[in-house]
Amino acid sequence: MRISEHFADQRAALHKEAQHWLLRLTSGAATMQDARAFEHWCGQSRAHVEAFAETRRMWENLGPAAQSWLAHEQIKTASGNVVALPRTQPRMTRRAFLGAAIAATAALAVVHPPLQLWPSLSDMVADYRTGTGEQRDVDLGQGVVIHMNTQTALNLRKAQGRVVGIDLLGGEIQVKATADATGPVPIFAGGGRIDVGVQARCNVRCYGADVQVTGLDGAITLNYSGHSAVLNTAQQADYGSGHIGQVTAADIEMVMAWRRRVLIFDGQSLSQVVEEINRYRPGRIILANDDLAARKVQARFSLNQLADVAALIQDAYGAKVTSLPGGIVILS
Known part of the structure; x- marks a missing residue:
């Protein structure tokens, strides 16, 4: 040869x-x-x-x-x-x-x-979508305003030219129904339905099979797999796998942080932190150390500083950083 x-x-x-x-x-x-x-x-x-x-x-x-x-x-x-x-x-x-x-x-x-x-x-043919790190505000008229977080896609359900529902394909949104809304605004996500009452506001996260809903103002009604729940201001519940979780108190500052282009972590594991950060930055951070992944994190990151987040983790936890082409970073 x-x-x-x-x-x-x-x-x-x-x-x-x-x-x-x-x-x-x-x-x-x-x-x-x-x-x-x-x-x-x-x-x-x-x-x-x-x-x-x-x-x-x-x-x-x-x-x-x-x-x-x-x-x-x-x-x-x-x-x-x-x-x-x-x-x-x-x-x-x-x-x-x-x-x-x-x-x-x-x-x-x-x-x-x-x-x-x-x-x-599905994202490419969605009515509205945001790319990595992008956020977008959409005023649908009819008293409905949507704020879209990073990597989010949604479709609108219409009847006779009017919006009658929102299909959240994936990502995170905040929806507000103002006094001009003619009735509750239905959001369909993860096989469930979330009704946002008039003059109410909620935050909905849909990543994978689980959906998390937080009531920000007014009354929010959840219907999923034959179960229902009502959320009031500063209350939160998850649903998926056939059931709705327990209604708990919500940390509104943490839920609202992305609207201020900030990420707040309070006791989450580093693996959860990295998973969230990966939604906002191009490429991928990969954890290759079990002990490092389990470390608890108390931190506040501006979305404008995520390019340096690997270096910040290195300084805080002594992680070894290996940078590869395309924004791929391995922490070990």
């Missing part, structure tokens, strides 16, 4: 391993052991780090490509431009096969974007 072929084989093997790591880290099932193993893999050589960076860039480039491909397919379907194929088809060429594979991979990347590098398919 020639030297050039040997290096080409090594490069291909590294990229295959990099793809494995990208898929593993974005599977939702990655463990602390995975994070430590990934750090060890990256530490083997600069070529390993470069292979991962190139793989990640490939995924980034597939995002726009996938959107274009899906739009093209939708246009063909809508126009009825479907070409009947003869019974006997010639063998697919290698170029055609690779093109189909790239299109299929791109479509999958749109539905399940790795590391949330771009919006998912």
Whole structure:
């Protein structure tokens, strides 16, 4: 085998391993052991780090490509431009096969974007959405105002041109029904319904299968899986997995902090802190130390200082920081 072929084989093997790591880290099932193993893999050589960076860039480039491909397919379907194929088809060429594979991979990347590098398919077609670190205010008229936090997507339910409900696909919102509202404003999230009474206001977080609702003003009614609960000012409840949790007192300052572009943590574990911070900054912070992940945190971060948060954690807890391309940081 020639030297050039040997290096080409090594490069291909590294990229295959990099793809494995990208898929593993974005599977939702990655463990602390995975994070430590990934750090060890990256530490083997600069070529390993470069292979991962190139793989990640490939995924980034597939995002726009996938959107274009899906739009093209939708246009063909809508126009009825479907070409009947003869019974006997010639063998697919290698170029055609690779093109189909790239299109299929791109479509999958749109539905399940790795590391949330771009919006998912449901986010892209949402009526309103915010990107990483972005916040947005939406006045729907009819006495309804929505404040959207980072990585949030929602659709509007309409009837006869009027908004009759809000579908929270994911993320965090505050909704206020003013005196001009004609009745309670329904929010649909995580399989449940949240009714915001006239002149009432609430905060709703929907990440994954669980939903957290906080009453900020007035009366809020929850209906989920045959159960119901009423929240008054400064009360909070979670629902998911078929039941509504106990109504408890809420720390309004902490719940409202994101509106002031501040994150407040009071006794949460560092793993919970990092999970929240990852919603606001590009890339990903990965904890690779169980003891470090369990440390309790008392902290207040401005959203404007999150670029330096790894250094702050390093100073506070003596964590080892490994920075990788694309904003990926490993704390161990």
